Amino acid sequence: MGIRLYQDPQLEKPILVASWPGIGNIGIMAANTLRGVLGAEEFGEIEPWDFFYPKRVLIRKGILEYLGFPSSKFYFKKTEGKDIMLFIGEEQPTEGGRMYAEGRKAYHMANLVLDVAEKFKCRRVYTSGAAVALTHHTAKPRVWAVPNSESLIPEIKRYENTVLMSDIEGRGGHGNITGLNGLLLGVAKKRGLEAICLMGEIPVYLQGLPLSYPKASKSVLEVLSHSLKTEVNLDKLDELDREVERKIEEFYQQIPSEIRGQLDRLRHVAYAQPAEPGPITEAEEKKIMEDVEKFFKKRGGGG
């Protein structure tokens, strides 16, 4: 169970962007877009055998020709701004039927990713995921940023369209990040590496749908590209966003009008200042959440 590096790129204090799939595939789509736009080169992988069950088999004329596993790959790109390493995990190594990685395997994978990061003298790590929020799909998603050290807060405060947990109403600066996108922050902290998780907002009523949410990936990438001092062309993501938006609208029209009416009110939520409360009261927020939950339960599990 280990790492395979195919080449030894000469990188100067690279920044690592790591991501695994999660709600709305927000982080993984951001990382994959970054990889494509930069033309990052694959240079290694984490061997899958002990983390994953195979996902594909190909049998031709009765002969087993291929067995494919979820990939966990490293990429790099030397840029004028900063050298970049990417880690993209096709699946989280889950145990016991859970949705997100936790436990021994997750910890081991997080350490392997950081072993590679440290081998190339990386001192800064970004992960990315989803922030389920009381927001509307027509609104531009904000990015919730969680650092693993207090010293990073001033830097985050300079990011555009970004909030800290303490800026989110009712959170009091607290929360949790499930799965490896969160765990990596903790393991990085243990090793003395700086790490920030950037989570794109996804409307609460979309979290259970089997859809990607490129709009939030775009918000994450805007923050990342600024931080990486690298311009990232987001045209493809915009195109995808328009496609997904059509599907979301179709779904939205299927929501019972009473609940939709409540959700429509979220269209008008505007956060002039990060900590400023929106035009929805706490009681109304609770009612919306309950109605959405009821709707998904009725639909049979929200998918």
Place this chain on the structure above:
Amino acid sequence: MSQGYPITIYKEPDLRRSSLVLGWSEDIGNLGRKVTDYLNWKLRGQEFAEIEPEDFFSLGGVGIRDNVAQFSESKFYACPEHELVIFQSDPPGAEWHEFLTSVLDVAEHHCQTKELYLLGAMVSFDAHTAPRQLLAVVNSAEMKEVLGQYALARDMDYQTAPGERPTLNSFLLWIAKGRNIPGVSLWVPIPFYLAAMEDAQAQKKVLSFLNERLGLRIDFSDLDQEIRKQNEQLARARSRFPQIDDYINRLESNLMLSEEENGELIKRIEDFLREGG
């Protein structure tokens, strides 16, 4: 007794050039367990090793089957006279690669295993009156050639469908390929309305192949009796319930039943067989 976690060897088997037959419990038609039980009974298999369960199975309690508490088991049996190893196990729920590697470690290092025969069943929409087929997926062209003399369907094309995963047998076959151990995964289709029960015909189909291939010289008269009994039970179900007869007639004419009709046929046959037929 020797132990190299997670494998416990109780007694080194006297095998020099063995074949390993593997069957999983919780298989369609209970095929893996029934066939390996039958081989063990007929060939007087002696338990000699097991894989310890804690890393591979959920140990948060026990399951109950036929009123009895069950515990996950992964056991090896040796039949030295026939150069045969039988491995019978519940399918592991975690650490699959380590588990399957352990199976091959026992086979290779303690049994000098040269070939693998992995048992599996699949759901068929044919009637039980249609002859059972036996499909083979191999991990080498040589093995395919060797099996050419047997009545097997050997030209299957298959690709994992979205949302599905490869079987444990495919996983094991692939690991074996990496260790240059030739193997075949045998698949017998079982009529869908017998999938949760047992199908003696399907068992015999697999056993007959193994009997011929491995030179086991098994007398199947008892199994033939089982098959006759099951056929008679199903014939009684057809004569007693015109609806069952109609459904099976349609299957025999290669007509598909609706989802609802499939469900009804399954329920009626299962109820009938459970009540003793």
